[in-house]
Amino acid sequence: MTALSVAEARQILERTPATLRALLAGLSPPWLAANEGPDTWSPPEIVAHLADLEETDWVTRARIILEEGEGRPFPPIDRVAFRTKLAGKTLEQLLTVFTERRAGNLRALEAMKLDPADLLRTGTHATFGSVTLAQLVATWAVHDLTHLAQIVRVLAKRYDAAVGPWKEFLGVLKRG
Amino acid sequence: MTALSVAEARQILERTPATLRALLAGLSPPWLAANEGPDTWSPPEIVAHLADLEETDWVTRARIILEEGEGRPFPPIDRVAFRTKLAGKTLEQLLTVFTERRAGNLRALEAMKLDPADLLRTGTHATFGSVTLAQLVATWAVHDLTHLAQIVRVLAKRYDAAVGPWKEFLGVLKRG
Numbered sequence: 001m002t003a004l005s006v007a008e009a010r011q012i013l014e015r016t017p018a019t020l021r022a023l024l025a026g027l028s029p030p031w032l033a034a035n036e037g038p039d040t041w042s043p044p045e046i047v048a049h050l051a052d053l054e055e056t057d058w059v060t061r062a063r064i065i066l067e068e069g070e071g072r073p074f075p076p077i078d079r080v081a082f083r084t085k086l087a088g089k090t091l092e093q094l095l096t097v098f099t100e101r102r103a104g105n106l107r108a109l110e111a112m113k114l115d116p117a118d119l120l121r122t123g124t125h126a127t128f129g130s131v132t133l134a135q136l137v138a139t140w141a142v143h144d145l146t147h148l149a150q151i152v153r154v155l156a157k158r159y160d161a162a163v164g165p166w167k168e169f170l171g172v173l174k175r176g
Numbered sequence: 177m178t179a180l181s182v183a184e185a186r187q188i189l190e191r192t193p194a195t196l197r198a199l200l201a202g203l204s205p206p207w208l209a210a211n212e213g214p215d216t217w218s219p220p221e222i223v224a225h226l227a228d229l230e231e232t233d234w235v236t237r238a239r240i241i242l243e244e245g246e247g248r249p250f251p252p253i254d255r256v257a258f259r260t261k262l263a264g265k266t267l268e269q270l271l272t273v274f275t276e277r278r279a280g281n282l283r284a285l286e287a288m289k290l291d292p293a294d295l296l297r298t299g300t301h302a303t304f305g306s307v308t309l310a311q312l313v314a315t316w317a318v319h320d321l322t323h324l325a326q327i328v329r330v331l332a333k334r335y336d337a338a339v340g341p342w343k344e345f346l347g348v349l350k351r352g
Contacts, residue, residue: 149347159318
């Protein structure tokens, strides 16, 4: 396995806010209200979750690894804290919050001047135990991609019936 | 089932070029060369496929439905025609071709001034038989979303190993 390139991971991280804006800004209410059923999220809820984790998760955990190592387990994540912390915000406002927090966190990541040895340093995850800073940075990027894929799937499923027999050829409609 | 709103489908169709540009433009070669293994596509190949179908598929089929109905089956699609027709083009060039063709096709769609009765008109698909114009328009939009999801998945899988134990929480890495 080759070492993680933080510069490469950054390329994903810095593109997500603009990608979400291009995909979602200005969509009409029926698109923005779409979800996958009870206890699933609409596109604005997913953006709110991403914005919230920028405040509580990634850089916080990176700092714990660098400053405290495995001695202090990561604080748990509240995946639905956005429901109260970002209640009442429009999609536009949520995109702006996410964009600003992400930019700030990428500046913080830059300021850490991580070298290959830093990336091998470890912290303690409540479920997984020892994890490396490299794994945390890679997960930050793939977490973006997971939720981008989720948004795309939520939008597509609105037309699950509308595509008729073509559904067979449309992979995005076959994934849970 | 409610009738398809062409205006709503357009909202997806008109966002895809800018979404792909925000996600992909400027990514380094390792990201752009990523694929899911033999006989799978990289992000630029997927953009080329989308650009090619703008030339050959959607509006062509809509016109066949409106002008000839079920009498003339749709011409078959060559899913890999882009390999020769768009050979040698950079990602930037492919994004530009796709953007321009999509804009032209949305103008063509607008000019058709489709009403609800038009959307119920039918054509003949070689595999499925009778399909409606509404199903074709919905499929055009979901085809975009399927390939956007594919690109996101291809990028994410580059970090399949790098995320370590977090893979369990990252749905995009679990999909084929």
